[in-house]
Amino acid sequence: DRQWLKLSDMQTALADQAQAVRELRGLAGSGALSAQTANPPSSQVAQAFQRAYAATKLADYARGDWSVEAFGTNLKTITPLISTDAYAANVQSYVQESLITRNPDTLAWEGLVAKNWTVSEDGLTISFDLRDDVSFSDGQPLTAEDVAFTFTFIMTDAIQAPRDRAYLEKIQSVKADGKDRVTFVFKEPYFEALSLAGGMNIMPKHFYEPYLKEPQKFNESKGLLLGSGPYRLADPKNWTPDQGSVELLRNERYWGDVQPAYNRILWKIIQNDSARLTTYRNGDIDSYSARPVEYRQLQNDAQIQGKSQSFEYMPPVVGYSYIGWNQIRGGKPTRFADKRVRQAMTYLTDTGRIIKDVFLGYAEPAVSPFGNASKQHAAALQPYQANLDKAKALLKEAGYEDRNKDGVLEDQAGQAFEFKLTYFQANEDTSRMVLLLKDLYAKAGVKLVPFPQEWPVMLENLDKKDFDAITLGWTSSIETDLYQAFHSSQAISKGDNFIGYQNPELDKLIDEARRTVDEAKRMPLWQQAERILYEDQPYTFLMRRKSLLFVDKRIHNLQMTKLGLNLGSLPLENYVPLAQQKYTQ
Amino acid sequence: MAPQRRRVVSSPLLQVKHLRTYLQTGGEPVKAVEDVSFDIPQGETFCLVGESGSGKSISALSVIRLLPDGIASHPSGEIIFDGRDLLALPDADIRQVRGAQIAMIFQEPMTSLNPVLSVGEQIIEALHLHFPNMSAEEAEQRAVVALTQVQIPNPGARFRDYPHQLSGGQRQRVMIAMALACQPKLLIADEPTTALDVTVQAEILRLMRQLQDDTGMSMLFITHDFGVVAQMAHWVGVMQFGRLVEAGRCREVLSRPRHPYTQKLLASVPENLAKPDASAPPTTVRAEPVDAPAFEGSHRACGESSVVKLSRLLSGVEANGASSAQPAVFAKTSSGNTPSQVAVQSQALIQIRNLKVWFPVRKGLLRRVVDHIKAVDDVSLDIPRGEIVALVGESGCGKTTLGRAVLQLEPPTAGSIKIAGRELVGLSAKELRPMRRQMQIAFQDPQSSLNPRLLVETTLTEPMQVHGIGANRDERIELAEQLLDDMQLGREALWRYPHEFSGGQRQRIGLARALALNPEFIVCDEITSALDVSVQAEILQLLLEIRRRRNLTLLFITHNIGVVEYLSDRTVVMYQGKIVEQGSTAEVCGAPEHEYTRRLLGAVPRLVV
Amino acid sequence: MASSPKPLISRQSFSARIWRRTLDGVGVKFGLAWVGVLVLFAVFAPFLANSMPLLMSKNGEISAPVLRYLSIEDAWILVAFFIALAVSRLPLAGGAKFLVFLSGTAVAALVANLTVQPPALVIYDDFRGPEYVQVDWKIMPPIPYAPGDYLRDLGSKGLEAPFASAGHTHWMGTEENGADVLSRMIHASRIALSIGFIATGIALAIGIVVGGLMGYFSGIVDMLGMRLVEIFEDIPTLFLLLTFVAFFGRSLYMMMVIIGVTGWSGYARYVRTEFLKLRKQDYVQAAIASGLPLHSILFRHMLPNGVAPLLVAVSFGVAGAILSEATLSFLGLGVVDAPSWGAMLDQAVKSSTFNWWMAVFPGGAIFMTVFAYNLIGEAFRDAIDPKLSRRNGGES
Amino acid sequence: MLTYLLRRLLLMVPTLLGITVVVFAVMAASPGGISAQTLVGGMDMKPQEKQALLDYYNKRYGLDQPAPLQYLRWLNNVSPIGFVDDEQGHKSFSLTKGMDLGTSFQYGRPVADILAERIPITLLLNLVTIPFTYALAIWIGMKSATERGGAFDIGASLSMLALWSIPTMLAGVLLLGFFANIQYFQWFPTAGLSAREALDMPFLPHWNDSGFVRGFLLDRIWHLVLPVICLSYGGFAALAKLTRTSILENLHADYARTARAKGLAERDVLWTHVFRNSLLPLITVSAGLLPSLLAGSLIVENIFSINGMGQLAVEAVKGRDRELVLSITWISGFLTLVGYLIADFCYTLADPRVSYD
Ligand SMILES: Nc1ncnc2c1ncn2[C@@H]1O[C@H](COP(=O)(O)OP(=O)(O)OP(=O)(O)O)[C@@H](O)[C@H]1O
Ligand SMILES: Nc1ncnc2c1ncn2[C@@H]1O[C@H](COP(=O)(O)OP(=O)(O)OP(=O)(O)O)[C@@H](O)[C@H]1O
Ligand SMILES: [Mg+2]
Ligand SMILES: [Mg+2]
Secondary structure: OOOOHHHHHOHHHOOOHHHHHHHHHHHHOOOOOOOOOOOOOOOOOOHHHHHHHHHHOOOOOOOOOEEEEEEOOOOOOOOOOOOOOHHHHHHHHHHOOOOEEEOOOOOOEEEOOEEEEEEOOOOOEEEEEEOOOOEOOOOOEOOHHHHHHHHHHHHOOOOOOHHHHHHHOOEEEEEEOOOOEEEEEEOOOOOOHHHHHHOOOOOOHHHHHHHHOOHHHHHOOOOOOOOOOOEEEOOOOOOOHHHOEEEEEEOOOOOOOOOOOOOEEEEEEOOOHHHHHHHHHOOOOOEEEOOHHHHHHHHOOHHHHHHEEEEEEOOOOOOEEEEEEOOEEOOEEOHHHOHHHHHHHHHHOOHHHHHHHHOOOOEEEOOOOOOOOOOOOOOOOOOOOOOHHHHHHHHHHOOOEOOOOOOOOEOOOOOEOEEEEEEEOOOHHHHHHHHHHHHHHHOOOOEEEEEEEOHHHHHHHHHOOOOOEEEEEEOOOOOOOOHHHHOHHHHOOOOOOOOOOOOHHHHHHHHHHHHOOOHHHHHHHHHHHHHHHHHHOOEEEEEEEOEEEEEEOOOEOOOEEOOEEOOOOOOOOOEOOHHHOOOOO | OOOOOOOOOOOEEEEEEEEEEEEOOOOOOEEEEEEEEEEEEOOOEEEEEEOOOOOHHHHHHHHHOOOOOOOEEOOOOEEEEOOEEHHHOOHHHHHHHEOOOEEEEOOOOOOOOOOOOOHHHHHHHHHHHHOOOOOHHHHHHHHHHHHHHOOOOOHHHHOOOOHHHOOHHHHHHHHHHHHHOOOOOEEEEEOOOOOOOHHHHHHHHHHHHHHHHHHOOEEEEEOOOHHHHHHHOOEEEEEEOOEEEEEEEHHHHHHOOOOHHHHHHHHHOHHHOOOOOOOOOOHHHOOOOOOOOOHHHHHHHOOOOHHHHHHHHHHHHHHHOOOOOHHHHHHHHHHOOOHHHHHHHHOOOEEEEEEEEEEEEEEOOOOEEEEEEEEEEEEEEEEOOOOEEEEEOOOOOOHHHHHHHHOOOOOOOEEEEEEOOEEOOOOOHHHHHHHHHHEEEEOOOOOOOOOOOOOHHHHHHHHHHHOOOOOOHHHHHHHHHHHHHHOOOOHHHHHOOHHHOOHHHHHHHHHHHHHHOOOOEEEEEOOOOOOOHHHHHHHHHHHHHHHHHHOOEEEEEOOOHHHHHHHOOEEEEEEOOEEEEEEEHHHHHHOOOOHHHHHHHHHOOOOOO | OOOOOOOOOOOOOHHHHHHHHHHOOHHHHHHHHHHHHHHHHHHHHHHHEOOOOOEEEEOOEEEOHHHHOOOHHHHHHHHHHHHHHHHHHOOOOHHHHHHHHHHHHHHHHHHHHHHOOOOOOOOHHHHHOHHHHOOOEEEOOOEOOOOOOOOOOOOOOOOOOOOOOOOOOOOOOEOOOOOEHHHHHHHHHHHHHHHHHHHHHHHHHHHHHHHHHHHHHOHHHHHHHHHHHHHHHHOOHHHHHHHHHHHHOOOHHHHHHHHHHHOHHHHHHHHHHHHHHHHOOHHHHHHHHOOOOHHHHHHHHHHHHHHHHHHHHHHHHHHHHHHHHHHHHHOOOOOOOOOOHHHHHHHHHHOOOOOHHHHHHHHHHHHHHHHHHHHHHHHHHHHHOHHHOOOOOOOO | OHHHHHHHHHHHHHHHHHHHHHHHHHHHHOOOOHHHHHHHHOOOOOHHHHHHHHHHHHHHHOOOOOHHHHHHHHHHHHOOOEEEEOOOOOEEEEOOOOOOOOEOOOOOOEHHHHHHHHHHHHHHHHHHHHHHHHHHHHHHHHHHHHOOOOHHHHHHHHHHHHHHOOOHHHHHHHHHHHHEOOOOOEOOOOOOOOOOHHHHOOOOOEEEOOEEEOHHHHHHHHHHHHHHHHHHHHHHHHHHHHHHHHHHHHHOOHHHHHHHHOOOOHHHHHHHHHHHHHHHHHHHHHHHHHHHHHHHHHHHHHHOOOOOHHHHHHHHHHOOOHHHHHHHHHHHHHHHHHHHHHHHHHHHHHOOOOOOO
8 A cells, every 4th residue: 555646745744754654544444442352451441442541541631622733735625535645534534443453562453343353264254243332423323334335335436436446456345244244355365455354444324325326426525524433523524625624523422432532633724834833833733743954953942842742753654765767768778777777876875875964864774665673674684885986886887987088977879877867846855865866976977967846747757657767755554565666567557667677586476475365474575575676776765764743742641652653543542631721612 | 459458556466576586406506586576566467478498487486486395495585465475474374375366377278177176176176265164055156157257158067077078278268267266366377378279369368358357356477479468468577587687568668678688589579570581592593403493483582473463363263262162172273373373283292182081980899980080171282392381270170180191191081192293192101111202291399309319410311321312321421411501500419419409409400300301392390389489480580591492392380370471472271171261371361261261360469569 | 598598418318318317326326236246246156156276286287177167157157247348348339339249248158168168077075175185275266165065075964054064164054955055145146137137138028029019000910919918917927937847847047938928018018008109209200201111110219219117117027037036936946956046045934944044145135136126227217207206306 | 888898898808718728728738737637646546447537537628639629628618608518419509508617637626616715715815905005005105205305205115115125935934933923922823814713703802701702803804914914015015106106296297286376285285186196097006906916825825824816826737737727817817807997997987087988
């Protein structure tokens, strides 16, 4: 589930990783009622609510007040399925729930709406038993029918949900067996089958079913959002973007074992960065995620320090950025089709320097698509160390020399080694990095021409494979699938392997790993694949960036988990003590 | 035509004593008024005359204290009005005097009224100001009465009109009504009729005299026209360079001017101008490239020669039929000519036949032409070679349009124009270009008739170059220098810009430009109207001299009958786009046939001494 | 003559008078002085702020690295400046001077293109490397940092306040990428000057031709012309800019052309009204009566007389173009890498931690320049229309 | 008068057509055009799904047809009269078919809806800004004109010129940084058009048991202060200068002298005579001020987080949202032209000399 599309919608707040975490939860499900725990502690609190329950036992715990956050761009719609941005997903995560959720401490799956589940021997069938006390915010009970309906609804062609359909199309059928049991049948073994089935946000049948007859109305809607989550829209049908904010009310009918602390969740839309920071300073929003330069400066800002708790952390799902070297252009191999050239470029790309100078150390070098903490990653692999001499040697070996003594290398044909690096224009850190790369490459006689582009133009060029090199980022998940970006099959025209990278050996490994449901057998396969990528360097992997976050001191019980900071994670663990509460409504 | 009635003089209403007015505008102060003293008795008119810039307006404005505070100062002087020194009054008091006791009207009737207020409002405003207790209805009545007084037709309705809906004469009447509404004791009129037609002027002047008789007010009347002075003044003061060089009873000053400046001014009046020396050598001595008939030169030289007498006789015949269709008249005229006269007619340089210049009036959605302004309507006219033909008529009758149409600056709607037998109408711009050499035009306004960005040299030589006169630049400069000699300007004038010349000088340059191409025919559109009399006299004399030397043909557009009489051989009278009378000048002016001509001539203020 | 009380005989031409009156004020002198300083900065930028020595001696061998690294543009601007200086001394008429200058600079551009060949890649770090340090002596420019020198070897982290960097002095601090702000400011004066003049020049040229034709011919030409003017008035410049940038990539020249191409409608309207008035002037009629060709009538007799009020609009237009550049940068469409005030101001505006030096210096420079142009325009307007001036009482 | 109005309205048609043709052509030719736009929506789609989406767009907007045809199709949709397809697919001419601005590619919503959302916001800003600008500008212009050469005049002229020279973005950020910041003066809010709390308040300010309640209206005004300042200072400076010029011209007009000769005090001359005449040029300018405020608001809208037309326009262009861009340009063009028309009409009311028939 790589959604690099989301990067575009989050242009002004690319570093806003806290949101990415929440979004992930939104997709993967949130909170769970433990069916596995035989004897819950004194009360009847389910496993998924244990952390939230613990919070309520804290001395200064109080319910009330609002959570106020800011979005950096205007939302176009918050209707599920048709919304495409992370912000909308964030809103939806408070309103709709899924069958299962990941435990922030163990990263294991726990039941939320589902009590427990069983996976068949062949891994093709998964059955969930649902809790019988779950109801939607309008009072209607949530049943297996709703889960089955959700699948049917998404798979309806008229509904504009191609993205979700693309994930779910591995599922053959979803059947409700009575009120409390639902069975997913897969077409083929798939390593992410459980998260696919259990992570689906459950849409109330009674609410959405009418739109099957009027799909156009659904597709054009702005705020059709109803679910079983702890919060709800005041009017589940009529939210509009022109309100300039999104506001969720407490779901008074919430079925969960622990009621959330906040009365309301409010997101203001503040596009301008300095306005957002000022608003945070003024105490009108509760958190501010900073760019590295800002973060460093704000560390010395007494006013900010006085009111904030600051966090720098590396969420496990953080995406990585890279430079992709286009290997085929106009049907002909480019100079980057030569592995030596790509390796040389990686040697020239001093990631240490980039991290130090541009990201001020708030990032770690990326070796491959797999994070350093991921089980997919082979610990033995170390990032390429910058090495000018090695790079020069490799380039020389590949036939590049400064033949006319103008400082730029030429190939045998006398063609200068000059290329355009395409990047998305609106991100300052990227621009800074590109300028740094330009200077780094110049040392080896390679001329980089910065080529900033607008998003649609860039996409068009990607689509036509009309670029020399491009720097972008992919979002990651707990376990990352290489298929989409590196499999040869995706190099054909419109796929996401837009650099035209083909390696049959890698293809085989990817196919194999995707079929292997058993984690213990799957991981070595990923590690083998990683080694190939490391050797081939189809991308020069750059780095993973830390989340840099200031949170208002009135928000309590902020903890670091394996999923990152628990700010806003569901079921809600944060609260504002009575003394610091601001909003009374 | 002196004022009809005199009053017994008691003490003067206004006494100006040793008035000095200096204007501070940056550098040196301008000594606009220097030690001026005069009295205006009750009920009488004091006329200030003098050339442009002599300080007349500033004197008047000093009296009513309308000069801007910042720039005007009075180093000395007293203005005693009704026993009070106006110069010493505080602002609040002078405002009580202004409008109520001293009223003023200005030269420009077009701009002196507020365009966005109705005339009634503007009159009532003054009333309200000086009679705060007057009720609204009463004020309105008074305003209507005032409008009736100045003989505005249908004053009740006109009351609500805006200034732009009135003609120039009517506007000036409104100004007078406004000034008189509060029954002031003194009316200051700063050239109130200069911008108006003679006929309108005559009516306004008559009206003012009548009002003076009725109300017994005094007047300070400013003008530069001695004809007007003769009609209006009891007393005259002549100003030069800010000083009052001569003052006295009107009759005495006009008949026995003592100061040389006054004498010079009076001598410059066209009526008094000496006709060019009749015994001057015949122009035929100057070799002209054109095929000028030898007799042309002698025509003027023998003064009231038999030919002229004959032509006058004949034009009398013409005039009889003038009111009938023009072409017929022409047919008659030519058929009745003696052989020699026929020769002249057939030699006519310019032949205009049934010329129409109509301006379309467009209306509606598609801007369709719904009507026409018939600026020139079916005019036929011959201009004989070597003659000066004066074109007179009231403002807007189509004189300028006719002149411009002859030169093809205005495309004619119908008709034919021939110059030296060649048809002009219907030629393309390209075909016309070489013809333009033969005909030129000079304009009224010395300000706008020369391109301010070009050296006089460029202005003169550029057309020469285009038409291939002079082999090279030096030659053309040489030619231009000769032209300036002819115009009695120094040769170094070539290297100056237009703004460095006075109005009269500029007018000469304008003429030089017209002459630069050595044309046969020039249209002079009111070239002296904007000039002072003395300058006008010089230009007129120059014109005659050049005509003599170059055998020029002129169409001289003017509405100054004095100039017509002095200058022209023939006179054509236009009225509402048509020619109503034409003939030799002496005859048209001496024995006008047409009703309109008579009215026109009757309206001209004459300096009868 | 009695009628001309003040002898008006002065040798000054109309334009000289206007010029003299324009200059007659404190504000305009300040404005011109500022623009003059900018011109000097623009011309001598490579010698004022650069990373390489102006002159150095190594092993007894004297060399001028600055000259070797002079770009074609640098060389061309230098030569053009000196040609302009020389031409202004020549005893020629205004038009002739301009022609000589134009042809001179054109030749210079050609020669520069053929002869000047700076290295294709400049590694600024090297100038602080042994090759340039182990020398007998060297003379550095007053600001020893090139605008594109991001001080990589000095480990500049960017956005350091003036004098705050350890080990190297930056009078105006460093910008986001670590380059010296003052150096960029100096080099950016080129953009500030050229974007104003070239963009406005293009707009003016189109505006004059279209407006002139409309005003002179009126009728159907006028009708069609007005529609064209309206169309261009109503198409948002921003829209065209965004699209064209996507078309052709970002380039300063592109920006100038687009600001120019979309900005002419105002001038056209102006010229049209002016020409409609002028057409009735007697001297124009006289020119027609003299049979002068159309181009002479349009461009010799009408244009110079209608252009004075236009020039006022131009000086304000130049100011406006500079602001446009800043706005473009705000939209993220500014030039990459090349120094520009707008882009630097944008860095200040965009960064949420307000870096005062990034706002004060570029913002101040933009303000001063726009202000200077506005002052000049204002003085010019006063000179043309004495009634409005503060100094003259106005002849009532 | 009516024919004049009709004529002017008719003359708008070619202009509007011209605008749309130019914009359409540029859109059609620009890279990252509509087809790329479909990519944005379909990044995660499989090739056949993308194809399906493209087919959908083709059917809907005729994207596979040549550009001129697409244009005609668009024109037919937008124009209030034109051809309609009936059920059988026959084309027939209809006078009552109504306007269809189409659906935004980017938002997937009808353009009309989007505009209906945004226009009121921009309108609110402008409606607040214009009277404010005019009142202050006229006052300052008048004062400098009457005190020409005085300290006020010179000071005001210089500061107007200086105001005019300040880049909007700098002004916006400085205002925000100093007057909406807890570190300096937290007098105004930072973002948006109203506070969340205010939405629940009654409209007018009042006192209740918990103290003063500012109410919705006051809250809105309070939010508008900074954006309105930002939006207006440039135009305000220009207007003030224009007023000064215009009043100076009229102060020395002949009719003003006539009024003084009547004995009117300088104050009355100014107010009853000069003032009305001086307003005439301002009317002409106001026609141009309206669209310029619309365009100028982009920066202000961004800085103060207001969702107006300015932001929408940029988003639309950046997203190559053809239907939206076309609609915005022709509507703003239309409004500009109507603005001129209204200004001319006001002119006839204010100036009796001008009449159109
Ligand atoms: N506002 C002014 N500032 C400076 N000088 C002025 C001003 N008004 C008039 N003058 C000068 O004062 C002198 C007298 O001018 P005035 O207007 O009284 O002449 P005039 O006799 O009325 O001339 P005209 O017949 O042209 O009206 C002239 O030299 C003129 O240039
Ligand atoms: N271009 C034009 N369009 C429409 N009407 C015009 C035009 N030029 C002149 N007229 C009208 O034609 C008539 C004659 O004008 P013309 O200028 O020939 O009068 P004139 O006798 O020269 O008057 P004056 O003595 O005031 O110069 C006037 O009613 C004028 O309004
Ligand atoms: Mg006078
Ligand atoms: Mg005339």
